[in-house]
Amino acid sequence: MRRIAIFQRDLGVGGIQRALLNLLHHIDFTRYRIDLYLCDKENFFECSFPKEIQVHYRPRLPYWCRFVPFFLLRHFFPRPRITEHYDVAIDFGGDHNETALDCCICPADKRILFFHTDVGTKYRLNPKYRILFGFFKGKFHCFDEFVAVSEGIVSPFRQVTGIKDKPIHVIPNYIDVPAVLEKSRETVDFHVDANRCNFVAVGRMCHPKGFDLLLEDFAKAVKRRDDLHLYFIGDGPDRGQLELLVSTLHLESHVTMLGGRPNPFPYMALMDALVLTSRFEGQAIVVQEARVLGLPVIAPKRLEKVNPLVHGVDDIADALVSFQKTSKSPDLLEQYNASVLQKLDELLCS
Secondary structure, eight states, X not given: OEEEEEEOSOBOSSHHHHHHHHHHTSSOTTTEEEEEEESOSOBSSOOOOOTTOEEEEOOOOOGGGGXXXXXXXXXXXXOOOOOOOEEEEEESSOOOHHHHHHHHHSOEEEEEEEEOSOHHHHHHHOHHHHHHHHHHGGGGGGOSEEEESSGGGHHHHXXXXXXXXXXXXXXXXXXXXXXXXXXXXXXXXXXXXXXXXXXXXXXXXXXXXOHHHHHHHHHHHHHHOSSEEEEEEOOOTTHHHHHHHHHHTXXXXXXXXXXXXXXXXXXXXXXXXXXXOOSOOSOOHHHHHHHHTTOOEEOBGGGGGGOTTOOXXXXXHHHHHHOOOOOOOOOOOHHHHHHHHHHHHHHHHO
């Protein structure tokens, strides 16, 4: 039986956290023993761990440690020892110093870092990230192999990190189809106007998600077609700015913000289509979840490279105006999920 250590800072709101939970519920426990290391006991999602998983908690680093070069953190900020030996140690989130440090000190035959975003585009568009990157970039050289959640983010990762010769495997996120379907049937006190075309955008309200871009396109569409309504599921630091933009664009009667929802699926199930306008993504698992619910996906062509199942459009406003309701055809993702588990087995057993 292969022993695997997985390091993730928290299970707060986010696609990475949901992807990890999906995976943990579908690991073959006859082949793997999993120890999960977290730095935070709070979680956003309604979750329980399979009884086979041992959960351990590690201390978080002070905020200011983000501005200390990684090699100094590694040598002068010792972490509590990990005494167990593992075949593979995984930094699943790939973003935080705590998990990278713990993965480095973990007695393991192989260390793997997962990355879930387009590091190249994030580096180019986000000045704060460029500054932080200068402090933590040394961590990448401490890992033996890497996993990207889509083919489109491999080349940018190599260019920005300087990792040229180490293996990078492409393994998309696993989607818990039965859970999505079951949760979508939960009763909620919410209804949509069936006489309108109802669109939904899901995600954290922050700059990378591009909700401001969506609102600008939606305002153009509403001027040409009045029976459109847009719902947002999510919360975050940009919510106030987005609410102000709704008012500025005079969209109050066409836009509804539902806030963060631990279970977004019963709301999504009532919609006619998902709209995704992120400035960059790693994969966007909400696309696969929408497909499970039978929702068409409207997204720009720039996101095709990270979502092969998406057929991008040149103009979001035009796509909204021309959208016509169709009967929903759920995709149960059997082949997709089987491929994910096969690739993961090959990675963990090599």
